[in-house]
Amino acid sequence: MMGDLLGIALILLSLPFFIASTVGLLRFPDVYARLHALTKADNVGLGLICLGLAVQADSVAVGLKIVLIWGLLLLASSTGATLISTSALRHGHPPRQRNDVDKHAGR
Amino acid sequence: MLAVDLLLTLAALATAGQCLLLPGLFRAVANLMAFGLVMALIWVRLDAPDVALAEAAIGAGITGALLLTAVGQLPASQRQLHHEHYRVPRRFIPMTIIVVFVGGVLWATMLALPKVGLVKEIAAVLPESGAEHAVTAILLNLRGIDTLLEIAVMLCAVAAIWSLQRAIPPPALELNYPGLTTLARWLHPLFLLTFSYFLWQGTHAPGGAFPAGAVLGAGGVLLLLTGSIGWMYRHYYNQLLRWLLAAGLLLFLATALAGLLMTGSLYGLPPQLAGYFIIAIEVAAALSIALMLMTFYLFGRPRS
Numbered sequence: 001m002m003g004d005l006l007g008i009a010l011i012l013l014s015l016p017f018f019i020a021s022t023v024g025l026l027r028f029p030d031v032y033a034r035l036h037a038l039t040k041a042d043n044v045g046l047g048l049i050c051l052g053l054a055v056q057a058d059s060v061a062v063g064l065k066i067v068l069i070w071g072l073l074l075l076a077s078s079t080g081a082t083l084i085s086t087s088a089l090r091h092g093h094p095p096r097q098r099n100d101v102d103k104h105a106g107r
Numbered sequence: 108m109l110a111v112d113l114l115l116t117l118a119a120l121a122t123a124g125q126c127l128l129l130p131g132l133f134r135a136v137a138n139l140m141a142f143g144l145v146m147a148l149i150w151v152r153l154d155a156p157d158v159a160l161a162e163a164a165i166g167a168g169i170t171g172a173l174l175l176t177a178v179g180q181l182p183a184s185q186r187q188l189h190h191e192h193y194r195v196p197r198r199f200i201p202m203t204i205i206v207v208f209v210g211g212v213l214w215a216t217m218l219a220l221p222k223v224g225l226v227k228e229i230a231a232v233l234p235e236s237g238a239e240h241a242v243t244a245i246l247l248n249l250r251g252i253d254t255l256l257e258i259a260v261m262l263c264a265v266a267a268i269w270s271l272q273r274a275i276p277p278p279a280l281e282l283n284y285p286g287l288t289t290l291a292r293w294l295h296p297l298f299l300l301t302f303s304y305f306l307w308q309g310t311h312a313p314g315g316a317f318p319a320g321a322v323l324g325a326g327g328v329l330l331l332l333t334g335s336i337g338w339m340y341r342h343y344y345n346q347l348l349r350w351l352l353a354a355g356l357l358l359f360l361a362t363a364l365a366g367l368l369m370t371g372s373l374y375g376l377p378p379q380l381a382g383y384f385i386i387a388i389e390v391a392a393a394l395s396i397a398l399m400l401m402t403f404y405l406f407g408r409p410r411s
Contacts, residue, residue, distance in 0.1 A: 072294075072297075075290060075293075075294070076290070078286075079286045079287055079290045082284065082286050082287075083284055083286075083287060086284055
């Protein structure tokens, strides 16, 4: 019972992180800022969901497997983010500077 | 759970519709990959996790990456498909999706009234099929020969790719992307573990070969693209590579012939030996599938 409540609380806590990262993906000006939003907030949200599911799991083995999924996704998404940002930089998308004009602002 | 099913159906229709109707090849490929992932979730909802895994690995991952590479190799002028005379109105796409969705739901409810189709027949043979769920039983046992014919199709695909151009050696990634090479090497033991698990599972229900091969192939593609597998490109190993690629199909055909010699009918294996033959075919088929998926990513024939 306590496990269920804790699990629900953790999963509910993850929702703001996912919403924040989705808003960031849609609204941030360039690829680096969008990656920043996705890799940080999404992974925290996913971690909270995994923890919330793990505390509700029937056995310790199942719980550990769910946490393992989170670990694997952290590895994959951080490497993926590095790949995307390095490729973007090498193919000539300079990061936005402080005084650049955002032509999509206010849309 | 009905809400989840309806959402999944809508997502599958939406991604499929965008893949077909929106202009631009890159967008089409991205939507196809999303469609593959949604399909994998739908297989999970149908209680067929092994099919889901094969769909996610092959449908979304390997095919998507192949198509992206193909788009990348096109000259820039051909990457955008211009629909000069055939312009889809903006509202057409969501309207089509909604009409198809509502129509599909209506049709499904109409079908649900009397039980039609093969539901009864499949339920009757399910205990003998070796699989616990109808979808898995159909795909992997009752129509198990399809899986082996798919291997033949994949072999043809390898031949087609090899006939197009010479192999493109992997770029030196270690200098620019050190993380990727390390990740591929670190993860490979996990890929091997999952591969062995699926094969072992396949011994008591014929059908481990395709998911197992897909997982090992995905790991292998990662290693291949990070330049960790050099031997496939070399002339010395070319003959060996060809035999390994054909091993799954050859063993299957040999089994069929052996059945013909022993019992007089094609594939008619004596029951006491059938188990060993199935294991041998499974292992050979899984290794062949993994190798074929990897050779797709040579992007052409290695030096022979």
